[in-house]
Amino acid sequence: MRAMRGADLDAAVGLQLELARWNQQFGGRVPRPSTEANSRRILGARLAWPTSSWTWVAEVAGAVTGLVVVTPTERADRVAASVAAGPVAYVGCLVVGAGHRGDGVGAALVATAHDALDAAGVGVTLLHYYAMNPLSAPFRHRCGYRPLWTEWSRRPAGMR
Template identity: 40%
Template structure:
């Protein structure tokens, strides 16, 4: 498999650069089950399948199935239509595996590869999440907002948890999020960690009452880092969660939080990125207006036994 993957990685990096200048170079997939298939012309493409099991009560269960089967394609310089051949091979392998009901198949692939998108749709996948990126442009005129924004502290944990749950409950209707019984505890613990280590968390207030929050931090894309597979090397701002309480949505609260966060997250950074759900009727337009555009699409199929 290693002999096959080396030239495919080099060709895939070149193709990624043609598809989108903000795509990072392809990196070697993690250890897993190797798949190698021949294209009609005789060239070969490959992939690696990994299985991840998230225990009950673990944080990833709020945005993923308990059992995740992920394909890491190595299409080299082949057109996106080669994805269909690889998916057929994967479907045959999965047909021989017993999977849980709370399971999924996952493929993360460049958003601009529309031929691959057609193949993924044909095999039953849905584009439930997108990694969107923003490279800052020249600062425009300052905008007036209908709310005040401040940094949150430990005394705000009760509201922050309630706000995070509001976002989770909405996202579960339009994306890959799942409302688990342990969700409030997980959110409380996660927010506590971010506050303890100094990660910025902002609260928007109207008339002294909190109406939304945003979490974010800076991360460095470097060799062997998790961000290296998603964005080019450098320091990036990451927007982790934006939530506005139901009664205040559509009134400018989200924009105020994002503008405030950008002032800090983009300090010394080459850009910022985040995840949103394409089926969400609010997110795609909101983030596009703030300069974000899709870079990677996360294609999911639940349960994993539905792969065809």
């Protein structure tokens, strides 16, 4: 597990697209033609953050196989209003490539991110996951997270 580098950008964008396609099964929006470029721009901008990009990758046999992206406290004000405690950070993305799941990579990424969050004095770590995603609930609970809010929504048929 290590901080994302510039050379990881293609792989990291690929993993974010893989996550977006995966999430479509559970109500996630269909990736747009602009999704890839936006992912590259947003992840690329993080590489210029002064102290840390708050973005870590897992490397297995020289290939990037997992990604976790965290929003630090100073940028997490929108979601921080969901809880009374703090300081709050937000896990915006966690994905392990399909061929590498179930091998402990996701748990190791979460542990790496939480080491940094602990060092930064973060008191509450929030995230969203799709309740219908069969991988999310077991994984998140196993990592020690617990649900705070359950939201249901529906879109008109055909609205992508």
